[in-house]
Amino acid sequence: MADIDQPLLEIIKDHAVGLTEAPTRETPIADLGIDSFSIVEIIYEVEEKLGVEVPFNANENPFGEMKSVGDLIDALNTLIEKK
Amino acid sequence: MTRNVVVTGMGVVSPIGADLGAYWDGLSSGQNGIVNREYTLGGDLSLTLPTAPIDGLDERLNNLGRALSRADRFSQLAVLAADEAIANAGLEIDDETGARMACIIGTGIGGQATFDHGYEQMLRRGKRPHPLSILKIITNAPASHMSIRYGARGPAFAISSACATGAHSIGVCADIIRHGGADVALAGASEAVLTFGALTTWKAMHILASETCRPFSKNRNGLIIGEGAGVLVLEEEERARKRGANIVARLAGFGMNADGKDMINPEVDGAAGAIGLALGDMTINDPSAVYINAHGTGTLLNDPTETKAVREVFGAGADALIMSSTKSMHGHLLGAAGGIEVIASILALNNNVAPPTMNYDVPDPACDLNYAPNEAIERKFDVAISNSFAFGGLNAVVAFEKV
Structure with missing residues (x-):
């Protein structure tokens, strides 16, 4: 688990209205109960809490193929590193 | 007796x-x-980002007079457009005309520059905002300024429905005339939100284009915010004919509805429904003589949804018509989009030229109509349609025919 995983998991947990337990990298995205608004809100919190800028454009659908929370964390990491 | 509504300016x-x-x-x-x-x-x-501003207006704005010197930019732009519309219509507003004249002028936001400046004064400098700030900010300011400036004393108010504001304002105003609430009117919309506060807020939504607006192109990546105003003079047709007005076009139909589904994601059924309502019982014999000014924001979701909606309404005829997005040139004027795009539609109809969709360079299988890519197309048009689909799932479509 990378250093950034834990804070990202915390942020995702706050938006996972469909979960009763804390999410892990293996949790399916479909179980989180998040929608397209949640992605924008999650990115906002990542930027505010971690002090980074995430060059995310909703029109480029960067999260189109995600299956698990691990995929979401990796996608967020890629965007953060792109900056 | 049916009261038809025509555009005279x-x-x-x-x-x-x-x-x-x-x-x-x-x-x-x-x-x-x-x-x-x-x-x-x-x-x-x-912050620095691509936008579509209007430069070189200072002298015209300074010459608007004392009342407008105390107005926010969105009101000033609206009045510039209204002055031109009245002159273009050759409209003389005497006491009798003024009593039957409406001003239905919308805006998505209102006095954003005044908001920005007021909060900057309060929060950073501990100062009070300008004492007339409220009069600058309120969304009905353009309608009120126009009613005072021209002596128009019929129905006057603002309509606000985000990106559908302009089309709603024109359509609802036409309904007021049709139903006898007024005989002549100024109808349109204005927006001026190119400010630090508004643009930072838009940027936070992660839907702005990084470089330019590329509607219907596969590599589109969002919208570009612009500013401006578009205003029509609408008149009851018999009145317009009696005064010998130059009739620019007849309002052939207006359709409005709501998706009732989602604040962001547009719905094919809602958009198609609104277009269908605007066409009403009009018979389209030759779909190749139809020009559609698309909502065409250049976002991932709007463009294929709008394409599907047009296909649903026109069936096989969709391949014959031309639908272009002029937002590729002037950006997205938000509330004022319908205002200036209705005018683009009427100009296309009367000049028999479809303006191009610029910045189109990669075909998208999900967007498969004739968008007049990168070059205007000359063609004889009979009908022009202006589509507006707002955040929140609010749809407004206005159709015009030649007279």
Whole structure:
């Protein structure tokens, strides 16, 4: 688990209205109960809490193929590193 | 007795032309109104991004007179457009005409520059805002200024429905005339939100294009915010004929509805329904003579949804018509979009030229209509349709026919 995983998991947990337990990298995205608004809100919190800028454009659908929370964390990491 | 509504005058202030003639020159030649620009509120409050501003207006704004010197930019732009529309219509407003004249002028936001400046004064400098700030901010300010300036004493108010504001304002105003609530009217919309505060807020939504607006192109990546105003003079047809007015076009139909589904994601059924309502019982014998000015924001979701909606309404005829997005040139004027795009539609109809969709370079299988890519298309048109689909799932479509 990378250093950034834990804070990202915390942020995702706050938006996972469909979960009763804390999410892990293996949790399916479909179980989180998040929608397209949640992605924008999650990115906002990542930027505010971690002090980074995430060059995310909703029109480029960067999260189109995600299956698990691990995929979401990796996608967020890629965007953060792109900056 | 049916009261038909006709357009007898038009006025526009846009990023690709600050009057009617310049606007059409810009539209038909594919002019680019999108530039990278810095917006600042002093100190470290600054951001640079592509937008579609209007430059070179200072002298005209200064000449608007004392009342408008105390107005926010969105009201000033609206009045510039209205002045031109009235002159274009050759409309003399005497006491009798004024009593039956409406002003239905919408805006998505209102006095954003006044908001920005007021909060900057309060929060950073501990000062009070300007004492007339409220009068500058309120969304009905343009309608009120017009009613005072021209002596129009019929129905006057603002309509606000985000990106559908302009089309709603024109359509609802036409309904007021049709039902006898007024005989003549100013109808349109205005928006001026190119400020640090508004643009920072838009940026937070992660839907703005990184470079330019590329509607229907596979590599589109969002919208570009612009400013401006578009105002029509609408009149009851018999009245217009009696005074010998030059009739520009007849309002053939107006359709409005709501998706009732989602704040962001557009729905094919809602958009198609609104287009269908605007066409009403009109028979389209030759779909190749139809021009549609698309909502065409250049976002991932709008463009294929709008394409599907047009296919649903026109069936096989969809392949014959032309639908272009002039937002590729003047950006997205938000509340004022319908205002200036209705004017683009009428100009296309009367000049028999479809303005191009600029910045189109990669075909998208999900967007498969004739968008007049990168070059205007000359063609004889009978009908022009202007689509507006707002955040929140609110749809407004206006259709015009030649007279």
